[in-house]
Amino acid sequence: MQIGLVGLQYSGKTTLFNTLTKTDETDSTAQPDKANLAVVKVPDDRLDKATEIFKPPKKVNATIEVYDIPGLRVSEDGKVKITPDFLNNVKNNDALFYVIRQFSNDAVPHPENSIDPLRDILFLETEFLLADMALLETRKERLEKDLQKSKNEQAKKELPLIQKCLTHIEKELPLRLLEFDDSEKKLLSSYQFLTLKPLVVAVNFDEDSADKVDSILEEIKKEFDKYSITLIPFFARFEYELSRMNDEEALAFMEDFGIKESALNKILRISYHVLGLQSFLTVGEDECRAWTIRKNTTAQEAAGVIHTDFYNKFIRAEVVHYDDFLHYGSFQKCKEAGVWRLEGKEYIVKDGDILSIRHS
Ligand SMILES: Nc1nc2c(ncn2[C@@H]2O[C@H](COP(=O)(O)OP(=O)(O)OP(=O)(O)O)[C@@H](O)[C@H]2O)c(=O)[nH]1
Ligand SMILES: [Mg+2]
Structure with a gap:
């Protein structure tokens, strides 16, 4: 699964990429044409809790790939132009994130020399x-x-x-x-x-314009409601700083600013949803792991995500939902309560199911 960060030059894509991936790719002012690709762990409270319970040496989060594409810039005739390279970069993603600029920063002028999120969204939609x-x-x-x-x-x-x-x-x-x-x-x-690709429009505000977020989003919503888009406001610079802090510092900082969830979490959670994805877990004393599947995946297909052999030699899946497991505290107690089940290959796996595959 790959999400492409798409937008005009200097809209904050690489800043967002660095926040999501906790990397430090040089921002576009130093290396204008460089695309960046990274694998990002999807945060998952259920997996964290399961790992606390089983205490395995290994925890493996589900992952998603993020692709930071160099933005569209002004060509020789003074206009912002779509290029074949750009379109090729955009094509290879499962979902798109338009990163739209709402922040002012004179050091990095907007290619159209003014801030106008509606114009920028319309430009991308029209070109595509x-x-x-x-x-x-x-x-x-x-x-x-x-x-x-x-x-x-x-x-x-x-x-x-x-x-x-x-x-x-x-x-x-x-x-x-x-x-x-x-x-x-x-x-x-x-x-x-x-x-046809699922779309999230991420609007990049500066901290000073926090009070304008609602009215600007409302305006965008009014204009683009018919396009079926998901809107996320975020603060690229601020979130970047936040991602460099340790957990304690970050929590205190977020409290000060009245932010409940970091952009990293919010963006990954929303992408998962927009992409129609969910996860199931495998747990044990060796490893706790979250696996990504599409909605409506069968138990046999889910087994195949773990290993092709599990798909081919599938017999049954042992299934307990995470919520039941947490409620009853052990597999034995889940069995006694009747929430531990054996399911066949056509069973539709639910988000948060804990699976153990029986195979020949
Ligand atoms: N003041 C302010 N500056 C920002 C913000 N977001 C990004 N910048 C700055 O704007 C410049 C460009 O940001 P990038 O994240 O590199 O922009 P980009 O979208 O990757 O640009 P291209 O790769 O050229 O398309 C950097 O110097 C950032 O520090 C913001 O929210 N506030
Ligand atoms: Mg960039």
Whole structure:
């Protein structure tokens, strides 16, 4: 699973990346064209608690990859332009985070020389719509040609789907608003349409404008409600400082500023949700571990995430929900209470299930 940080130059992407990954990649003022990729641990209270109980030498969090893409800058004609390199970088992500600038900082001028989050979001959405439209049109022509030549079964199936997407996108609406059935989703998955990717719009405020957060978000919501986006306000500079502190200092700092959850936690939690992901746990004295799965994953598929052998040789899954485990305190007590179960391969795993796979 990979999240791409996307935006205009100097919107705070690398600052956010450094916060999320606890790395120190040079900010864009020193190395303008460098993209950064890192694996981030997904914070998980349940896993922490399970580790306290079982005391294994090893704790393994679920992970997510974050890709920091160099922002769009002004080209020679004085306008901000989309480039093929940029589009290629954006394509390879499972979800997009638009990092939108709301902070002022004269040392790093906004490429449009003014702060206007609505304009910047609209710019990205429009460019991505146009890129998808061009791809759909090319594909449509290709399929029509194929069908003229022969009775290509694949093309016969795909053409109405491409047409459905084109009709929608010509109304200037992103593809993520369309409903698709499973076979359509499969056909679409090879294209990497940009407006089909789940989207989070992260607006980067400075501490001085904290009192403006609600009104600015409200304005954005009003304008983009129809686009089905998730909005997150954050304070890149401040959060970066916070991520360099030890836990105690950070907690005191957050209390002072009235912040309940760090951006790191909030962003990862929301991304998980937007991506339709959840986790299950495996616990024991050797290792406690959180595993990432999509919603509606079966017990056999979940077993396959641990090891392909577990998928192939799956017999049954022992299942207890984390909440029940915590409530009763041990597997034995869960058995006595009837909340410990043996489930077959079609069982749909729930977020927070503790699994143990029986295999041959
Ligand atoms: N005052 C202030 N400065 C910020 C904030 N966020 C980022 N900056 C500064 O703005 C400059 C650019 O930030 P980056 O995070 O490198 O921006 P970027 O989006 O990665 O830029 P590109 O990679 O060029 O697209 C850095 O010098 C940051 O310190 C903020 O919230 N407040
Ligand atoms: Mg950068």
